[in-house]
Amino acid sequence: MNKLFQGIAAAVNSKPKQIIMWILIATVLVGFGASKIKVDLGQETMISHDDPIYKATEEYQKKFGSDTLFILLSEKEGSLLSESTIKEIRVLQEDLKDINEIQTSFSYVNLLENSVNEAVMMRKTTQENLENTVSKAVKEAAEKGASPLEQQETAKRVQVQYLSELKEKYGTQFEEMQKAGDPGLNNPAFIQSVIFKQNGDLRDELTKLMPQNGDHAMIIMKIKGGIPYSELPALVKKVEDNMNEASLEGIETKISGTPKIYGAIYNSMISDMSLMLGLSIVLMAIILFVIFPVKWRLLSLPVVLISLVWTIGIMGYLGVPMSMVTMAILPILIGLGTDFAIQFHNRYDEELKAGKHVKQAISESIRKMGPSVGIAVFSMTLGFITLLISKVPMIQHFGIMLSVGVIVSYSLSFVLMFAIFKLRDKEHVSHKTVAPSKVEHLMSKVAGRVIKRPIIIIVTGLLLAVAGFSMDHSLKIETNLENLMPQDAPELKELDSIREIVGGTNELTFMIKADDVTKTEVVQWMDRFQESQLENHPELEEGTSIVNAVKQGNNGKVPAEQAKIDMSLKRIPSELKENILSGDEKAASMSFSIGDMGMKEQKLLLDKMTKNMETPEGISIVPAGSQIINIESVGSMTENRHFSTLIGVAAIIAGLLAVYRSIKMALYPVIPILLVIGWSSGIMYLLNVEINPLTAVLGSLVLGIGSEFTILVTERYQEEREKGLNRDAALVKALSKTGRAITASGLTVIAGFSTLMFSDFVMLRSFGITTVLDTLLCLISALIILPAIIAVTDRKKEEINTGVKSE
Numbered sequence: 190m191n192k193l194f195q196g197i198a199a200a201v202n203s204k205p206k207q208i209i210m211w212i213l214i215a216t217v218l219v220g221f222g223a224s225k226i227k228v229d230l231g232q233e234t235m236i237s238h239d240d241p242i243y244k245a246t247e248e249y250q251k252k253f254g255s256d257t258l259f260i261l262l263s264e265k266e267g268s269l270l271s272e273s274t275i276k277e278i279r280v281l282q283e284d285l286k287d288i289n290e291i292q293t294s295f296s297y298v299n300l301l302e303n304s305v306n307e308a309v310m311m312r313k314t315t316q317e318n319l320e321n322t323v324s325k326a327v328k329e330a331a332e333k334g335a336s337p338l339e340q341q342e343t344a345k346r347v348q349v350q351y352l353s354e355l356k357e358k359y360g361t362q363f364e365e366m367q368k369a370g371d372p373g374l375n376n377p378a379f380i381q382s383v384i385f386k387q388n389g390d391l392r393d394e395l396t397k398l399m400p401q402n403g404d405h406a407m408i409i410m411k412i413k414g415g416i417p418y419s420e421l422p423a424l425v426k427k428v429e430d431n432m433n434e435a436s437l438e439g440i441e442t443k444i445s446g447t448p449k450i451y452g453a454i455y456n457s458m459i460s461d462m463s464l465m466l467g468l469s470i471v472l473m474a475i476i477l478f479v480i481f482p483v484k485w486r487l488l489s490l491p492v493v494l495i496s497l498v499w500t501i502g503i504m505g506y507l508g509v510p511m512s513m514v515t516m517a518i519l520p521i522l523i524g525l526g527t528d529f530a531i532q533f534h535n536r537y538d539e540e541l542k543a544g545k546h547v548k549q550a551i552s553e554s555i556r557k558m559g560p561s562v563g564i565a566v567f568s569m570t571l572g573f574i575t576l577l578i579s580k581v582p583m584i585q586h587f588g589i590m591l592s593v594g595v596i597v598s599y600s601l602s603f604v605l606m607f608a609i610f611k612l613r614d615k616e617h618v619s620h621k622t623v624a625p626s627k628v629e630h631l632m633s634k635v636a637g638r639v640i641k642r643p644i645i646i647i648v649t650g651l652l653l654a655v656a657g658f659s660m661d662h663s664l665k666i667e668t669n670l671e672n673l674m675p676q677d678a679p680e681l682k683e684l685d686s687i688r689e690i691v692g693g694t695n696e697l698t699f700m701i702k703a704d705d706v707t708k709t710e711v712v713q714w715m716d717r718f719q720e721s722q723l724e725n726h727p728e729l730e731e732g733t734s735i736v737n738a739v740k741q742g743n744n745g746k747v748p749a750e751q752a753k754i755d756m757s758l759k760r761i762p763s764e765l766k767e768n769i770l771s772g773d774e775k776a777a778s779m780s781f782s783i784g785d786m787g788m789k790e791q792k793l794l795l796d797k798m799t800k801n802m803e804t805p806e807g808i809s810i811v812p813a814g815s816q817i818i819n820i821e822s823v824g825s826m827t828e829n830r831h832f833s834t835l836i837g838v839a840a841i842i843a844g845l846l847a848v849y850r851s852i853k854m855a856l857y858p859v860i861p862i863l864l865v866i867g868w869s870s871g872i873m874y875l876l877n878v879e880i881n882p883l884t885a886v887l888g889s890l891v892l893g894i895g896s897e898f899t900i901l902v903t904e905r906y907q908e909e910r911e912k913g914l915n916r917d918a919a920l921v922k923a924l925s926k927t928g929r930a931i932t933a934s935g936l937t938v939i940a941g942f943s944t945l946m947f948s949d950f951v952m953l954r955s956f957g958i959t960t961v962l963d964t965l966l967c968l969i970s971a972l973i974i975l976p977a978i979i980a981v982t983d984r985k986k987e988e989i990n991t992g993v994k995s996e
Contacts, residue, residue, distance in 0.1 A: 191556065194555050194556050194559040194560065195552070195556065197555055197559065197603075197604065198551060198552040198555040198556065198607075199552075201551055201555065201604065201607045201608050201611055202548050202551055202552065202611060205607075205608040205609070205611040205612050206608075206612065208604060208605070208608040209605065209608050209609065209612070212495070212601065212604070212605055212608075213495075215499075216495050216498055216499065219498065219499050219502035219503065219506075220498045220499075220501075220502045221502065221505075222501070222502030222503060222504070222505030222506040223498065223501045223502050223504075223505050224505065225505030225506065225508070226501060226504055226505045226510070226511055227417075227419065227510045227511065228418075228419055228455060228510065228511045228512075233510075233582065234510060234512045234581075234582050234583040234586070235581060235582070235583065235818050235819065235821075235822035236580070236581065236582070236818050236821055236822045237580060237582060240580075240821075241811070242811075242812065242813065242817060242818060242821055243818065245700060245811045245812070245813040246813045246814055246815065246817065246818055247414070248700070248776075248813070249414075249698070249700045249778070249813035249814055250413075250414025250415065250814070250815075251414055252700075252771045252776050252778075253411070253700075253767070253768055253769070253771070253778045254292040254293060254411030254412060254413060254414060254767075254768065255411070255412045255413060255414040255415070255416065255814075255815055256411075256412050256446065256447040256448050256451075256815050257409060257410065257411060257412070257446050257447065257448075257694075257696075258291075258410045258412060258424075258425070258428065258444065258445075258446040258447075258448045258449060259407050259408060259409045259410065259444070259445060259446050259694075260407070260408040260410075260428070260432060260442055260443070260444050261405060261406075261407060261442065261443045261444075261445070261687050261690065261691065262278075262405060262406040262407070262408065262437070262440050262441070262442055263404065263405045263440065263441040263442075263443075263690075264404055264405070264439070264440065265439050265440065265441050266438075266439035268439070269297075269399070269403065269405075269406050269440065270377070270380050270381070270384065270403075272374060272375050272377075273436075273438070274437060274438075274440060275298055275301065275374050275380075276374075277435050277436050277437050278296060278298045278408070278435075278437070279298055279302075280435065281408070281431060281432065281435040281437075282294045282295075282296060282298065282299075282408065284431045284434075285408070285410060285428065285431055288424070288427050288428070288431075289413075290412055290413055290416050290420070290424045290427075291410050291411070291412060291413070291424075291428075292410075292411045292412065292413045292767070293410070293411045293764050293765075293767045293768055294408060294409070294410045294411075294764060295398075295408070295409050295410075295762070295764040295765050295768070296398060296406060296407065296408040296409065297384070297395060297398045297399050297406050297407075299762040299764050299765065300383070300394070300395065300398070300762060301374060301380060301383055301384075302374070302762070303760070303762045304372070304383040305372045305373060305374060305379075307760060308372035308379070309372050312372070315355065318351075319348065319351050319352075322347055322351055323344045323347050323348055323351075326343050326344065326347040327340045327343055327344050327347075330343045368382070369381075369382040384399070384403060385403070390402065391403050393741075394737070394741055397691075397731065397733075397782075400690055400691045400692070401690060405690055405691070407691065410428070410446075411767075411768055412424070412448055416448075418451050418452070418454075418455055419455055421448045421449070421451050421452035421455065422452040422453075422455060422456055424448060424452070425444065425448060425449045425452050428444055429444060432444065443683055443686070443687055444683075445680070445683050445684045445687050445694075446684075446694070447815070449680050449684075450671065450674070450680055450681065450684060452680075453674070453675075453678045453679075453680040453681070454674050454675075457674070457675050457678065457949050457950065461516070461948050461949060461950065461953070464944075464947060464948075465519060465520045465944040465945065465947070465948065466519055466520070466523075468520075468944040468947055469519070469520040469523045469524070469940065469941050469944045470490060470494075470523070472940035472941075472943060472944065473489075473490060473523065473524070473527050473937045473940045473941065474487055474490060475940075476933070476936045476937055476940050477489060477490070477527075477531075477933070477937065481531065481534075481535075481929075481933040483534060483535070483538045484538070484613075485613065486534075488530070488534065488606065488609065489526075489527045489530035489531055489534060489602075489606075489937075490527065492526075492530050492601065492602050492605050492606055492609075493522075493523055493526035493527050493530060493598065493602070494523075495601060495605070496522070496526045496594075496597050496598040496601045496602065497519070497522055497523060497526065497594075499597045499601065500518075500522055500590065500593060500594040500597050500598070503593055503597070504590055504593075507589075509586045509589065509590055510586070512583040512586065514583040514584060514586070514587045514882065514883060515583060515586050515587050515590060516953075517587075517883060517945060517953060517956060518587065518590050518591060518594060520941040520942060520944045520945060521591065521594075521890075521941055521942065521960075522591070522594040522595070522598060522941075523941045524937055524938035524939070524940060524941025524942060525569075525594070525595055525598060525894070525938060525941070526594075526595075526598035526602060527934065527937040527938075527941070528897070528934035528935070528937055528938050529562055529566070529595075529598055529599050529602045529603070529934075530602040530606055531930055531933050531934040531937065532558060532561075532562050532901065532930050532934060533554065533558055533562070533602060533603060533606045533607065534606060534930075535927075535929060535930035535933070536554040536557060536558045536930070537550055537551065537554045537606075537607065537610055539926060540553050540554055541614075547610070547611065547614045547615065548611075550610075551607050551610060551611060554607065555603075555607060557908065559603060560904075561900070561901055561904035561905070562599060562603070562897075562901070563599065564845070564848055564900055564904065565896065565897035565900040565901055565904075566595050566596060566599040566897070567844060567848070568841050568844060568845060568858065568893070568896040568897065568900055569592075569595050569893035569894065569896060569897055570592045570595060570596060570893070571837065571840040571841045571843075571844045571893075572837045572840070572841055572889050572890075572892035572893035572896060573588050573591040573592045573595070573889060573890075573893050574588055574589075574592050574840070575588070575833055575834075575836045575837040575840055575889055576588025576589075576591075576833065576886060576889050577589070578832075578833055578836060579833065580822075581822050581882075584882075584886060587886065588886075588889070591890075591893070595893075629925040629926065629928065629929055630925075631928075632924045632925045632928030632929065632932075632972070633921050633924065633925040635924060635928070635972060635973070636920050636921040636923075636924040636925065636976055637921060639920075639973055639976045639977050639980065640917050640920060640921075640976070640980050642977075643976075643977035643978070643980040643981045644977075644981065646973060646974065646977040647974065647977050647978060647981065650861075650864050650868075650970070650974050650977075651864065653864075653867070653868055653871065654863070654864040654865075654866075654867030654868055655867065656867075656871055657866075657867035657868050657869065657870040657871030657872070657874075658866075658867045658870060660870055660871050660874040661870040661874075663874060664870065664873055664874055664878075664879065664880050665877070665879040665880065666789055666879060666880045666881075667787070667879040667880070667881050671684075672787070672951060673881055673882075673950065673951045673952035674950060674951065674952075675949035675950060675951070676951060677949070678949075688785065692730060692782070692784070694782075695782070695783050695784075695785075695786070695791075695816060696780040696781060696782050696783065696814075696816060697729075697780065697781045697783060697791070697794070697795060697798070697812065697814075697816065697817065698778060698779070698780045698781075698812070698813060698814035698816065698817065699778070699779045699780070699810050699811065699812055699813065700776055700777075700778060700779075700810070700811055700813045701715060701734075701776065701777045701778075701779060701808065701809070701810045702775060702776050702777075702808070702809045702810075703775065703807055703808045703809070704775065704807060705774055705775065706735070706770070706771075706774055706775065706776060706777040707735070707754060707755065707758055707770070707774050708751070709747075709748075709749060709750075709751050709754060710805070711808055712735065712736060712739055712747055712754055713747050714804070714805055714808060715734060715735070715736050715777070715779065716736045716739075716740070716747045718779075718810070719732040719734060719736055719779060720732075722781065722798055723781070725797075726794060726797065726798060728783055728784070728786065728790075728794050729781040729782070729783060729794075730781075730782045730783060730784060731781070731782045732779065732780070732781050733769065733779070733780045733781075733782070734769055734777060734778065734779040734780070735758060735761075735769050735770055735777055736779075738757055738758065738760070738761045738769075739754055739757040739758065741757070742756070742757040742760060743757060758770070779810075780814075788819065788820055791816075791820045792820050792821070795812060795817070795820055798812075799812060830880075830885045830886070830888055831888070833886075833888060833889055834866065834888030834889060834892065837888065837889050837892045837893075838859060838863065838892065841858075841859055841892060841896055842855050842856065842859055845858060845859070845900075853982065853983075854903065854907075857899065857903045857975065857978065857979065858896045858899035858900045858903055858975075859892075859896065859899075860974075860978060861895070861899050861970040861971060861974040861975045861978065862891060862892055862895035862896055862899060862967065862970065864970060864974060865891055865895055865963060865966045865967050865970050866888055866891055866892075868966050869887060869891060869959065869962070869963045869966065872959075872962055872966075873959060876958070878955050878958060878959055879955065881951075881952045881955055881956070882952065883952050883953065883955070883956040884955055884956050884959050887956075887959055887960065887963060890960065890963075891963045891967060894938060894963075894964055894967055895963075895967035895970065895971070898931050898935065898967055898968060898970075898971035898972075899967075899970070899971045899975050901927055901930075901931060901971075902923055902924065902927055902931065902971050902972070902975055902976070903975070903979075905922075905923040905926060905927045906919050906920060906923040906979060908923075909922045909923055916979070916980065916983050917980070920976050920979060920980065923976075924972060924976060928972060931968065931971060931972065932968065932972075935964060935965070935967070935968035938964050939961050939964045939965060942957055942960040942961045942964060943957060943961050944957070945957025945960070946958055946961070
């Protein structure tokens with residue numbers, strides 16, 4: 190290991206210009222990968238491709254479409270049932286179907302058209318049957334010798350009898366048809382008879398399409414599966430353009446639905462990333478300028494930005510997308526990268542002030558800080574990489590890119606900083622030792638007080654951690670994505686206002702498969718399943734499937750005759766049938782609308798619905814669809830967070846044990862951070878900060894960041910002990926020398942995280958608040974708890990004349 194860092198030092202001292210030049214050239218090449226970065230909010234980032242639900246959803250969306258986009262039409266001065274409005278909606282729907290991303294478009298107008306066609310066909314069939322019946326009766330009467338007058342009476346009698354039988358067969362429906370007159374979209378009486386019952390109430394089959402008894406209406410569009418979320422804003426714009434071109438006089442229109450919400454999230458992410466990047470740089474520049482009094486104190490920033498270009502470029506080449514979770518990487522890596530650069534800069538400055546020649550200062554800094562920070566980065570990577578145990582791809586990507594990012598930042602900062610120092614200082618020699626700074630003096634005082642009262646400090650920290658862990662189970666979990674997105678987004682407010690009119694817009698969807706799902710026994714089983722779910726789970730508002738259409742045409746029951754089922758299915762408008770029945774009739778969709786529920790509640794509901802879900806032989810049913818994926822993935826994000834943290838702790842201890850070959854040295858950096866995790870839970874509880882998909886990974890993040898601080902203190906303590914200082918003197922020297930750098934680097938990391946608090950995303954804002962507090966706690970733990978633990982556990986008595994004696 191020493192030979193490696195000696196070789197790096199020799200290269201930096203002899204060829205600094207070449208090193209800088211090659212790094213810049215490589216930056217340009219690697220940076221091209223940034224152009225390959227895609228922003229993805231789709232189901233590919235939410236759940237593994239190997240998951241059965243993902244595979245079922247892919248099949249489901251190919252057959253029935255994906256998310257739903259809808260237009261709410263509200264009567265103001267105009268009428269939804271006027272001939273002109275109906276005509277314009279027909280034209281609008283035709284234009285919407287021409288949009289490539291839209292699979293189907295359906296509204297009450299389709300039902301009206303279907304009713305007109307059925308009524309015309311029924312009238313034609315009825316008239317033909319009547320004429321045939323009368324003709325047959327008259328012919329039979331004539332054959333029996335009836336006179337022309339008797340034949341006329343027979344015709345009248347048969348006609349009356351036939352109409353009486355129709356009235357008995359179809360009941361009030363027949364009477365309504367008679368009163369409505371000729372079927373047509375230009376006949377107000379006919380339209381009224383189709384939409385409303387005789388008592389003026391809306392017909393049951395139209396309650397979803399025309400909420401609030403027909404004062405409003407919905408145009409429901411099914412989006413094709415596989416549409417990238419980055420294309421959703423453009424899709425919504427196409428729909429808006431078509432809607433604005435329609436001459437819907439006196440009708441107010443609003444567009445909403447999942448595609449519009451995700452489109453809004455996509456646009457907000459793009460603007461948020463730019464804001465956070467800019468704020469990170471400004472805040473770190475201020476902090477470095479104020480609390481890091483060295484020559485070229487802002488040098489860390491351009492070096493870190495080069496590291497960031499490398500990281501983003503690697504993300505692009507690896508095909509890792511930018512998601513709601515991975516977008517948080519940018520300010521995090523800026524903070525951590527600046528942290529590494531500060532450590533190198535501080536040690537080099539310390540060596541120069543100690544009177545060493547530039548070449549010696551670089552060699553000594555590389556020899557001492559290379560392994561120290563390297564071990565810290567190794568430990569951080571072990572903490573971050575445990576995120577790979579998550580079932581959610583975006584969390585896995587977060588762990589991978591944090592690991593790659595810190596390794597890249599360490600490597601580039603390590604080489605580039607010292608190459609720049611070599612060119613800047615050339616052959617400069619510092620001939621005098623500079624007095625300790627105010628920060629060093631303060632750290633010496635802190636160390637002295639910690640050494641005097643280590644037991645009290647440890648017990649206090651331990652009690653606070655226990656209290657925090659006891660509060661952990663009481664933390665609120667927020668998994669509703671709508672509550673985690675920008676709350677002032679017009680799209681969200683619009684959706685809320687629409688829900689006040691139409692009710693819940695979320696659905697739990699299932700795919701039913703059989704050799705033929707229209708067979709009597711399959712439809713009867715679907716009816717039993719749908720009714721039992723609605724009965725057993727009051728959270729479900731309504732069920733929709735082919736069962737509804739079959740029962741609607743058969744007095745609210747599924748008939749035993751296959752012919753009646755087939756006839757009912759033929760009556761379903763094609764635009765609606767595509768959403769609930771596959772073309773080959775081997776698959777059907779069944780959906781249940783639900784109110785405004787959090788993802789956790791939806792997950793519990795889905796689990797109850799699918800528990801012990803048995804089907805007859807030859808029939809299968811699986812939950813599928815984008816909402817199902819959201820439910821499963823968000824649940825997975827918040828599950829096993831304690832397990833992930835324990836795995837991280839075990840990995841770091843194992844890694845440090847391999848490096849140090851000492852249990853005590855492996856535990857020193859970890860124990861203070863375990864206390865921080867407990868403190869963090871307590872603070873989250875007191876501040877009422879909920880656990881969300883991002884704050885759920887805090888344990889791994891705290892382990893990674895905190896262990897770096899504690900390892901640097903531990904390494905410097907060991908270095909001073911190896912020089913012959915006693916325990917107390919070594920602690921004072923370690924804290925006074927590393928304290929300034931750790932404080933500066935800790936504050937820059939905090940600055941990086943603090944930019945997340947300016948995000949419009951509630952999820953990122955909560956994450957920013959907790960990470961700022963946790964990083965501050967890690968800093969306190971490294972500078973106070975760790976020295977107290979060392980003071981209690983390291984009882985070696987070797988002393989030299991340092992002016993400080995061991996207890």
